[in-house]
Amino acid sequence: MSVRTRADLDQLPAYVAGRTVPGSIKLASNEVSEGPLPSAVAAINQAAAEVHRYPDMGVGKLTEALAAHYRVEPERIAVGCGSVALCEQLVQATCTPADEVVFPWRSFEAYPIITQVVGAKQVRVPLTGEHALDLEAMLAAITPATRMVFVCTPNNPTGTLLRTAELESFLDRVPEDVLVVLDEAYFEFVTDPDAPDGVEITRRRPNVASMRTFSKAYGMAGLRAGYAIAPPQVAEALRKVCIPFSVNALAQVAAVASLAAQDELRKRCAAVASERERVHRELVALGYEVPETQANFVWLPLRERTEEFNEHCLQNRVVVRAFAGEGARVTIGQPEENDAFLAAAKSFA
Ligand code: PMP
Numbered sequence: 180m181s182v183r184t185r186a187d188l189d190q191l192p193a194y195v196a197g198r199t200v201p202g203s204i205k206l207a208s209n210e211v212s213e214g215p216l217p218s219a220v221a222a223i224n225q226a227a228a229e230v231h232r233y234p235d236m237g238v239g240k241l242t243e244a245l246a247a248h249y250r251v252e253p254e255r256i257a258v259g260c261g262s263v264a265l266c267e268q269l270v271q272a273t274c275t276p277a278d279e280v281v282f283p284w285r286s287f288e289a290y291p292i293i294t295q296v297v298g299a300k301q302v303r304v305p306l307t308g309e310h311a312l313d314l315e316a317m318l319a320a321i322t323p324a325t326r327m328v329f330v331c332t333p334n335n336p337t338g339t340l341l342r343t344a345e346l347e348s349f350l351d352r353v354p355e356d357v358l359v360v361l362d363e364a365y366f367e368f369v370t371d372p373d374a375p376d377g378v379e380i381t382r383r384r385p386n387v388a389s390m391r392t393f394s395k396a397y398g399m400a401g402l403r404a405g406y407a408i409a410p411p412q413v414a415e416a417l418r419k420v421c422i423p424f425s426v427n428a429l430a431q432v433a434a435v436a437s438l439a440a441q442d443e444l445r446k447r448c449a450a451v452a453s454e455r456e457r458v459h460r461e462l463v464a465l466g467y468e469v470p471e472t473q474a475n476f477v478w479l480p481l482r483e484r485t486e487e488f489n490e491h492c493l494q495n496r497v498v499v500r501a502f503a504g505e506g507a508r509v510t511i512g513q514p515e516e517n518d519a520f521l522a523a524a525k526s527f528a
Contacts, residue, residue: 191295194288203496204519206510208400209335209365209476211451213513215398215433216443222436223402223429234428241426244435245406249378255408257417258434260425262364262392262405265417266329267293269388269407272416273326273358274299281320282329283312285336285505287362290329300324310337310470310478314349321357328353331362333369336500336508337480338472343375350384358413361389364405365474367396367444370452374473378408385410393430395475396448397437402430451475455511461521465528480506488527495523 197207205212215223238258246253259265266289270280276298282290284303294301302325304317312334321328330349332341346361353359361377377389388409394400404426407417437444458477462469469477481488482504489501497520500508509520 187295191292194292197500198498200493200496200498203493203498204512204516205498206476206512206516206520207498207500207508209395209474209508209510210400211396211398211447211475212510212516213398213447215402216437216440218436218440218443219397219399219433222432226429226432230428232428233424234426234431236424238426238431241404241406241431241434241438244438245408248438249408251378251382251408252411254411255381255414256406257409257414257421258404258406258426258431259417259421260405260427260430261394261403262362262390262407263289263293264403264421264425265390265405265407266290266360266362267297268417268420269327269358269360269390269413270294270297270299271420272413277324278326279322279324280327280329281317281325283317283331283334285502286312286329286331287335287364299326306334306337306339309339310334310480311339312341314341314345318349318352321353325354325357327358327360329360329362331364332375333365333472333474335364335474336476336502336506337470337478338474338476339470340369340371340374340473342371342373344373346375346380350380350387353386355386357386358410359384359387360407361387363389364392364395366391367448368451368455368475369473371473381408381410388413393434393437396444396451397434398447399430399433399437402433403427404430404434451511454514454517458509458511458517458521462524465521465525467524467528476508476510478506478508482506491527492520492523495519495526497523
């Protein structure tokens with residue numbers, strides 16, 4: 180006799196992380212290659228001597244800093260060990276096994292995994308032909324068993340953005356007892372003036388939560404800190420299902436320091452946006468189909484040529500993120516990293 184794990188996990192694919200290949204340029208995980216903000220590094224160095232102590236379980240200073248930054252009550256904020264942990268906590272906080280979670284697909288890989296692990300039912304709604312979220316189809320997929328809807332904007336991996344009017348019209352029609360989670364992991368990179376601001380929406384709508392992260396624009400992926408701004412009872416439930424001490428001490432101080440460095444953040448996001456436009460323009464000129472993107476990556480729906488493209492990039496020492504049979508997602512890096520990728524894309528075209 181051997182121990183038994185849950186039978187339904189046998190078929191569950193594990194989360195696939197972007198690969199790191201020594202000697203190659205990694206454009207596979209939507210990280211900023213510039214690194215953390217200098218003030219975050221200084222805060223980490225200062226706090227390092229205290230890591231024999233448990234972190235502040237209530238994440239007090241960071242919660243206060245976020246509350247001041249967004250002008251929201253601290254009761255509406257929950258911090259997690261990366262926003263991926265918050266995704267799981269949100270499903271745990273809203274769903275029992277018979278309940279359904281609606282999400283777009285293809286989108287962030289963790290949604291189906293987390294939903295299944297928690298034991299709820301996944302309802303995947305295909306993207307439109309333009310690689311964007313199909314809000315009408317998502318609305319049609321909501322049933323009395325639906326407790327939560329993930330709305331990822333800009334969408335990972337396609338980069339497509341929802342505009343304010345279409346999102347508001349969708350939210351008008353979602354039943355009030357269904358929580359809509361706006362996953363805005365790439366919010367800081369958005370330049371479109373017609374983009375919705377999830378935090379603003381949470382002020383007006385009691386069934387909406389916005390989820391953001393310090394992993395992407397703030398350059399803190401290795402530290403693990405994300406946050407949700409949510410209705411108070413949802414934020415409270417998120418804190419209850421959180422594993423104690425899961426937001427580590429260095430992440431907490433680095434996030435506080437990063438929040439205070441908005442000028443630096445804006446500068447680096449503007450540089451990413453400008454490189455994003457250049458990479459997009461050059462790929463289109465090479466004949467690639469590339470959806471409009473507002474994130475720090477581009478999506479190449481290469482379909483059956485995806486694997487071949489992935490191999491070609493690897494041979495040219497550029498690591499991209501391939502989704503077999505669908506496409507490749509390529510992170511915007513420093514100008515010289517993007518040049519190396521564009522050269523690989525050119526010799527493949
Ligand atoms: N949401 C989306 C859409 C993402 O792409 C990611 C990271 N790939 C996350 C959430 C989670 O990020 P983190 O856990 O690092 O905050």
